[in-house]
Amino acid sequence: MAAGGKTKFVIPPFRQSQAMDEEYANRTWQTLHSAIHEIHRQNASGLSFEELYRNAYNMVLHKFGDKLYNGLVETITLHLRGVAQEVAVAADGDFLPQLKEKWEKHRLSSIMIRDILMYMDRTYVVAQKKVAVFERGLQIFRDEVCRNDRIKGRLLATVLDLIHRERCSETIERGVIKTVTSMLVELGQDVYQRDFEVPFLEATADFYRKESHECLAQNSASEYMRKAEARLGEEHERVTHYLDKASEGRLNEVVERQLIAEHMRTLAEMEHSGVVPMLEDDRIPDLKRAYELFGRVTSPDGLGVIRELMSGHVKGRGQQLVAEEPGAARDPVEFVKGLLALRDKYQSIIQGAFSGDKTFFNALNSTFEYFINLNQRSPEYISLFVDEQMRKGMRGTSEDEVEAMLDKVVMLFRYLQEKDVFEKYYKQHLAKRLLGGRSISDDVERSMIQKLKQECGYQFTSKLEGMFMDMKVSADTQDKFRAANGSSKVESIDLSVQVLTTGFWPTQVSGGCNLPAPVARCCEVFREHYLKQHSGRRLQWQTSMGNADLKAQFGASRHEINVSTYMMCVLLLFNDNDRLSYADIARDTAIAPAELKRTLQSLACGKFKLLLKEPKGREVDESDAFSFNASFSSKQLRFKVGTVSAQRETEAEKHETRQKVDEDRKPQIEAAIVRIMKSRKEMEHNALIADVTAQLTARFMPHPNVIKKRIESLIEREFLERDKNNWRMYKYLA
Incomplete structure (x- = not known):
């Protein structure tokens, strides 16, 4: 009996009736x-x-x-x-x-x-x-x-022969092979591998080595890859039906090496049918097949071959696109449209054929960054493209389409190394849109600025946002002027003024002009009103940024004409004069020579010839004379006279813009040097150059020589000093 009253049963061994001898x-x-x-x-x-x-x-x-x-x-x-x-x-x-x-x-x-x-x-x-x-x-x-x-040799030879015959499209009895391979596995995994798998893989390598060379000589790259894909499918099916599952990885490795790895470069570079022709012809199924097959090969990197060829091809296309033809006038809008079309094409290919592979997107981005920055005017062209879209290019499009377009532009902006140059141009173009009331939507403008802020931070867009704030404040100021004056008209002239903060808006180097007396009196009335409201401020009229609506009569026809302030000054001279020389106009208006020639060319040689030039010709010379075109006619009652090449910089203006950018960069480079040295105290020359470059890359790519000059300037001003024992080592002076 066991504890607790429970009985424990024990089964005894068989009882033996006698001992076994x-x-x-x-x-x-x-x-x-x-x-x-x-x-x-x-x-x-x-x-x-x-x-x-x-x-x-x-x-x-x-x-x-x-x-x-x-x-x-x-x-x-x-x-x-x-x-x-x-x-x-x-x-x-x-x-x-x-x-x-x-x-x-x-x-x-x-x-x-x-x-x-x-x-x-x-x-x-x-x-x-x-x-x-x-x-x-x-x-x-x-x-x-x-x-x-x-038996051993005969067994192996018989099984391998059956498999070979099946690979040659014969029908065999798979069940008997399945029994044999299962038998070998049960006899021991080492038995299966040593007695069957090793020689089987060798025979497989020989078979596909011969077949791949024959197939390569007779087929295009696309056809070859289709056959290779089919062969890999057959081998997978073979494993499923009569081979051990553990063999699949090693079998795939052998087949992939013979069919793909050994011929990747040859296939990818095959003339008329390789990767580049596939990319050019948008053959998504073929590219997808190449991606999946080459992706099986990890050593060497199979996908690296496709990425390399794609990058080289896109780079070549991009270089053709951005190359400046000597003497040719490049259309900025078409230039950017070409870039966007090129990126859309390859983005679509990467999404559809390469499964959105990030390594391919990185390669595409790296390639675009390379060739976009080959053209120094890319920042200007991208800004001009945005200007075109904001004026009329996106009119009538849906909100989603607008956002998609802005995202694409920001993608191109992301590639720019000289983002500060883009900022200069964008500020100029935005100023003209805001002051001229030519933007399709303030919401779209703000959306673009918000996207730029996400890319580069608040400092990059603070002035752009300040321009919008000025426009709002100007509207309030205009309302107050109208209320104080009883009307916005002064001496029958309807005056509209935008008061701009100097630091926000692009600096104008124009020397201004002599305004017509009625207009000058209007401006003085507004000045007095404004300074009463804001004592201590100084107003400076920027006539180069203004425009005017004029009522004009040409013979029996009347028109309302929108012109720049400079054009207004010139045209009003002809109220009292039928004919004026270039020298007379220059004396009376005091417009800078370059601006005056452009203005007269717009009035006498443009689409709307309000003035007649003597002698005739496309260019304006200081010896020319001008007269009022009384016989002018137009089907439009209201039209705008655009300034010739208003959206294109002259060579002098380009040089001036570049100088402004270089000047603006100097304090940024010095600030970065001081920040770094203040935290490190001591740094070697090359290390300092590398850190400064890394800090400023988000806005522009500073040249090492420029950084070196800024270091010398800081040493002269005693922010830094050289180590007495090592002239390449800098020390920070508190």
Whole structure:
């Protein structure tokens, strides 16, 4: 009885009526031997498995385990030698089916024998560290049958021949190969690999090595890759049907190496059908196939080959696009449209064919950054494109389309190394749009500024936002002037003034002009009103940024004309004069020569010829004379006279803009140097150059020589000093 009143049951071993001696053990073994023999003959139906189990149990219990185990090994060995003889002499057509049948019978027999000798497996085999009965039977089959000198080579050759025939489009019996490979796996993974997989992979490599060279000579790149893709699919199916799953990785590696890795460069660069023709013709399915096949190869980098060719091709297209033809007038809008179309094309290809691979997008971005910055006028052209879109290019488009266009422009802006140059031009163009009331929408303008702020920070867009604030304040100021004056008209002239903060708006270098007396009186009335409201401020009229609406009569026709302030000054002179020389106009208006010539060219040589020039011609000379064109006519009652080349800089203006940019950069470079040196205290020359460049890259790419000059300037002003023992080492002076 156990604790708690529960009974503990113990199963005792079989009781022996008598001790087992050698002679009895021999008789018992003979009984078991006969039973094993019957099992091998597939004649086990008449056997008593309980009695046989008891006999084996008794032999092990009475210390005759050695006799039983060794006898079993000998019996199985003798049996399988006979089996090997039968298989070896089988005809070619019967060889594999015969082996398959013998294996299946042996496996079934081994399971029965294991059941009979289960007690020996659990005790004697464990104690003596022997191989279990079933596994020992497999080992003997491996040694006596599979590795028999007359069977081993024939088995491998037969299986490889069947696989070869299947690769050559013949139909074979897959089931028998499946049995053989499963048999080899069960006999041991090392058996499968050494006796079958290694030579199988060698034969596979030979087959595809020959086929790839033949196929390469006869097919285009697209056709070759289609066949390679089909072959890889066949090998996967082969693994699924009759190979061990563990073979798939090694098999794929062999096939990929022979079909793809060895020929990647040849395929990718194939004339008329390689990667570049695929890119040019937008052959998305072929590019997708190339991406998937080359992506299988990691050493060398298969996708790197496609990226390299794509980058080279895009770089070539981009260089053609940005190259300046000597003497040719480049249309900025068409230039940027070409860039956007080029990027849209390859962005679409990367999304559709290369699964949106980030490494391909990085390569595309790097390539665009390279060739866009080859053209020094790219910042100006991109700003002019935005100007065109903001004026009329996006009129009538949906909000989503507007946002998409702005995002594309910002992408191009992101590639610019001289973002501060873009800022200069953008500020000028935005000023003209705001002052002329030519922008399609303030919301769109603010959206663009917000996107630029996300790219470069608040400092980059603070002045642009200040320009919008000035426009709002100017509207309030105009309302107050109208209320104080009783009307916005002064001496029948309707005056509208925008008061601009000097620091926000682009600096105007124009010397102004002599305004007509009525206009000058209007301006003085506004000045007095404004200074009463804001004492201590100074107003400076920027006539180059203004415009006027004039009512004009040409013969019997009347028109309302929108012109610049300079044009207004010139045209009003002809109220009292029918003919004036260039010198007369220059004296009376005091307009700068370059601006005056442009103004007169717009009035006399442009679309609307309000003045007549003597002598005739496209260019204005200081010896020319001008007269009022009384015979002028136009179908439009109201029209605008644009300034010739108003959106294009002259060479002098380009030089001036570049000088302004260079001057603005100097304090930024010095500020970066001081920030870095203040935190580091000491730095070597090259390290300082590298850190300054890294800090300023977001706005522009400073040249090392420019940084060096700024360092010298700071040393002269005693912000820094050189180390006395190492002239390339700088120290910060607090």
